Amino acid sequence: MKKTLLLTGTLIGSLLAGHAASAAGYTVQKGDTLWKIARKYDTTVDRLKQQNGLSSDLIFPGQVLQVNGQSESRQAVSNTYTIQSGDTLSGIAxxxxxSVEALLKLNPSIADPDFIRVGQAIQVAGGTTDKRTYTVQPAAAAVNGQYIVQKGDTLSGIAKKFQISIDRLLSLNPQIANPNVIRVGQAIKVAGGTTDVQQAERQASVAQPVVAESSASLADRIIEIGEKYLGARYLYGASPSRTDVFDCSSFTMRVFSEAGISLPRSSAAQAQAGRAVSFNQLQKGDLVFFDTDSNGTINHVGIYAGxxxxxxxxxxxxxxxxxxxxSYWKTRYVKAVRVLN
Known part of the structure; x- marks a missing residue:
């Protein structure tokens, strides 16, 4: 009888301890930052601060943070990996x-390393893949003018929910490079003051280039500006104020801004600027646009360099x-526009 009670007590104690650890959330370790924790649990710093009532980014070792009940599970697979939403070849590598080069050798079917498809199975030469399951708290209302993207959300759905236009959402959220790509857990601004809206509207209009400079010399200067950033890393949603990393439209926006020309933030919006020109009429400095997902939506932009x-x-x-x-870019080309007079 004593042995039975001892075993039962031990079992109950173990279960209680396991439950306590599960309910405790994440315990901050030395060297942790909110950004590192947010990245680990595929959420945002703003979301973590909201969940834990934090007024600043300051955290300390031993502090327990709620991380939205997210759980991670690692599952061993064979030598293949199925591409998930948000994956890049460099990230998978x-x-x-x-390395990206090794993956390309293993997968000769990949014609362009910059473009892979969700659901595509690729060879990765063994290992384990990180399949994560997340439980996201519903957020039907905006908090402090922001909405947290939920599973199944689209930008048009969010616009309808808050009775706002997609263009207004893009104006309030210049970090959204592609209106068709938003992430679960991403914080999106759905309300802003008059100053914010006016500033976004000014940004969305194309300013006139410097009159004293010819179009040809201005185009050459634009290419020179672009070349000084050759080799800079790619970061989706990169702030236009950053020059160490870019996405496609923040790059064009930055280059043209240094030449005195204002462009909208997204590639789709930039495609509406200036006047359309045919492929055979391309000149240096023209913006060229592509539909890399073959879904009828522009999602990439570059600067024609001749x-x-x-x-x-x-x-x-x-x-x-x-x-x-x-063959890759030619088959995905959509249009070109000229913003230089």
Whole structure:
């Protein structure tokens, strides 16, 4: 009888301890930052601060943070990995401790390392893949003018929910490079003051270039400005104020702004600026646009540099030159616009 009671007590104690650990959330470790924790649990710093009532980014070792009840599970697989939403080839290479070049050798079907498809199975030469399951708290209302993207959300759905236009949402959220791509847990601004809206509207209009400078010399200067960023890394949603990392439209926006020309933030919005020109009429400094997902939506932009080349920010190579006559870009080309007089 004594042995039975002892075992039962031990079992109950173990269960209680396990439950306490599960309910405690995440315990801050030495060297942790909110950004590192947010990245680990695929959420945002703002979301963590809201969940834990934090008024600043200051945290300390031993502090327990709620992380939205997210759980991670690692599942061993064979030598293949199925591409998930938000994946890049460079990110997959890092996950499996390999290189982009090695992945391309294993997967000759990948014609362009910058573009892979969700659901596509690729060879990764073994290892384990990180399959994560998240439980996201519903957030039907905006908190402090922000809405946290939920599973199944679309930008048009969010616009309808808050009785706002998609253009207004894009104006309030210049970090959204592609209106068709938003992430679960992403914080989106759905309300702003008059100053914010006016500033966004001014940004969305194309300013006149410097009158004293000819279009040809201005185009050359734009290419020179773009070339000084060659090799800069790619970061989706990069702030236009950053010059160490870019996405495709923050790059074009930055280059043209340094030449005195204001462009909208997203590639889709930039495609509406200036006047359309045909492929055969391309000149240096023209913006060229592509539909890389083949879904009828523009999601990539580059700057034509002459001789069939464009300078652009790509996922795996960062800011680089690409050939418009390559089979990849040629088949995904949509249009070109000229914003230089």
């Amino acid at each position: 890092r996950k499996f401790g390999t 001789n069939g080349q464009m300078i652009n920010a790509t996922v795996s190579l960062g800011v680089t030159y690409s050939s418009l006559t390559s």
